[in-house]
Amino acid sequence: MLFRCLLAALLIAGLGLRGQNVDESLLDMEAPRGERFKFLGWADFLYDDSDRPGTESFHDISQIYLNLQFRIAPGWRAFAEVEYEHLPNIRGTQTKTEILLERAFIEYKRSSAMRFRLGKFNTPAGIWKPLHWAVTVDTITPPIMEENGYIPIKSVGFEFCGTRSTRRGEMNYALLASDVTDRVGNDQSLDEARALGGDINYTHAEKIKSGLSLYSYKELKDNDSSVNGVLVYFELDPWRGRLLCRSEFLALERRGGLGARAFYGKLKYQLTPKQYLNYRYDRGDDERNAEGNKRTINSLTFAYWPTNNLRIKLEAGYNQIKSSPRESFWRWATWTGYIF
Amino acid sequence: MGDMDRLHFLMNGMMFAFFLVLLPQSREHGFLVVTSQKSQIESLTSFQLKQIYLGRLDRLKGIPLTPLQLKKGDPLRRGFETYLFGELFDLENYWLGQSLKLEAEPPMTVGSWALILAFVERNPGFIGYLPEDRVDALARYRVKILRIEE
Numbered sequence: 093m094l095f096r097c098l099l100a101a102l103l104i105a106g107l108g109l110r111g112q113n114v115d116e117s118l119l120d121m122e123a124p125r126g127e128r129f130k131f132l133g134w135a136d137f138l139y140d141d142s143d144r145p146g147t148e149s150f151h152d153i154s155q156i157y158l159n160l161q162f163r164i165a166p167g168w169r170a171f172a173e174v175e176y177e178h179l180p181n182i183r184g185t186q187t188k189t190e191i192l193l194e195r196a197f198i199e200y201k202r203s204s205a206m207r208f209r210l211g212k213f214n215t216p217a218g219i220w221k222p223l224h225w226a227v228t229v230d231t232i233t234p235p236i237m238e239e240n241g242y243i244p245i246k247s248v249g250f251e252f253c254g255t256r257s258t259r260r261g262e263m264n265y266a267l268l269a270s271d272v273t274d275r276v277g278n279d280q281s282l283d284e285a286r287a288l289g290g291d292i293n294y295t296h297a298e299k300i301k302s303g304l305s306l307y308s309y310k311e312l313k314d315n316d317s318s319v320n321g322v323l324v325y326f327e328l329d330p331w332r333g334r335l336l337c338r339s340e341f342l343a344l345e346r347r348g349g350l351g352a353r354a355f356y357g358k359l360k361y362q363l364t365p366k367q368y369l370n371y372r373y374d375r376g377d378d379e380r381n382a383e384g385n386k387r388t389i390n391s392l393t394f395a396y397w398p399t400n401n402l403r404i405k406l407e408a409g410y411n412q413i414k415s416s417p418r419e420s421f422w423r424w425a426t427w428t429g430y431i432f
Numbered sequence: 433m434g435d436m437d438r439l440h441f442l443m444n445g446m447m448f449a450f451f452l453v454l455l456p457q458s459r460e461h462g463f464l465v466v467t468s469q470k471s472q473i474e475s476l477t478s479f480q481l482k483q484i485y486l487g488r489l490d491r492l493k494g495i496p497l498t499p500l501q502l503k504k505g506d507p508l509r510r511g512f513e514t515y516l517f518g519e520l521f522d523l524e525n526y527w528l529g530q531s532l533k534l535e536a537e538p539p540m541t542v543g544s545w546a547l548i549l550a551f552v553e554r555n556p557g558f559i560g561y562l563p564e565d566r567v568d569a570l571a572r573y574r575v576k577i578l579r580i581e582e
Contacts, residue, residue: 132532169534199534203496204487204488205491223529223532257488259480297479332520333520333521397522397525431528
């Protein structure tokens with residue numbers, strides 16, 4: 093208080109002097125606006141191997157993504173994303189190399205509380221799925237629920253979403269109506285299925301996040317192929333970014349068929365802004381890689397960003413499959429990604 | 433400078449001296465958060481300020497908000513971001529995720545705190561920051577200091 097009064101006195105005493113001069117010509121400058129076109133891309137190299145009998149190692153460029161955004165008019169944007177994909181399955185044998193139109197939509201943003209999208213976009217569900225790209229997730233291998241696509245990553249249709257902030261919290265919400273374009277879990281795809289779903293989550297004081305996603309897929313030709321999914325998730329940040337705890341739990345019910353359950357919990361310790369350690373416990377019904385048997389994975393990932401554009405991850409995981417006979421094996425991988 | 437100009441300058445200076453004594457909380461961090469005097473917003477919580485600079489809060493009291501930031505590498509910007517997000521928060525990674533999800537957009541970047549004052553004065557929804565020791569510059573612009581509550 094004394095310092096402030098002294099400072100105030102000095103200011104009053106100095107009023108006879110001219111203060112800081114600002115170049116008046118700068119006032120006529122227009123406020124800079126966002127670019128009309130935005131281009132973003134990234135590519136990665138993956139090495140993946142395991143000691144599971146009958147597997148092969150994989151090492152190759154696995155993904156190249158190209159995004160283009162175009163600002164049509166105030167509030168209106170068009171977006172397209174193309175991916176080159178060349179990923180291994182759990183046995184290391186290569187998947188079919190594909191070039192995919194990952195996303196393409198028109199968006200109208202009235203405010204952060206009201207956004208509308210029409211086209212192909214990411215399914216808003218949980219924490220992992222909206223940020224599922226290799227350059228943004230904390231690990232190399234996705235959780236079992238994501239590998240199986242129990243809630244498909246992509247939807248084609250209409251989405252309404254938004255964010256509302258209070259003085260100390262934030263709520264995010266999304267509703268969508270779409271066609272299903274991906275498999276849901278096992279290899280029986282849902283042809284001509286329609287989906288309705290939504291997601292809502294709340295973060296309080298930047299420390300606790302909890303959310304719920306509900307999705308229903310109805311096969312128009314065959315009701316027995318209808319699927320309902322519930323995803324519950326939590327995230328805790330008790331140490332201002334130093335330690336992050338997260339879990340997601342999925343329950344899938346199939347009318348006339350077997351359901352599926354999957355869960356993961358993780359701890360992420362931030363060593364520096366560009367280095368972290370991530371431990372994840374993963375357990376679930378694995379239809380794509382283990383014939384529907386329960387699979388458990390304990391994995392540890394170390395990540396390092398040498399520069400803002402270059403990212404490196406090292407990962408090792410111990411897998412156990414509750415098959416007959418039981419299987420257990422180690423899987424390890426290194427990943428390097430470059431953003432351009 | 434005429435007598436009326438001197439009187440006007442003196443009155444503005446005394447008003448700001450009065451504000452110095454009252455001490456809005458943002459001054460304790462080495463910077464001042466400012467907005468236009470025409471704005472109805474008088475205070476923000478630190479959470480709201482963070483949400484504004486993360487592009488997740490773009491409207492308050494019906495006013496569209498536009499945050500302004502200094503150029504990358506500016507010591508004041510580094511200090512402001514450390515206060516707001518903490519030392520471990522990877523802001524580059526955050527904006528990468530936002531670009532991929534097509535959600536929030538980064539604050540508008542301007543070349544100097546003087547430009548921040550100029551833009552903020554002319555636009556009620558603009559919010560910016562300047563060094564605490566430049567409080568004397570406020571006398572020349574119709575801007576006010578926002579109170580930041582924890």
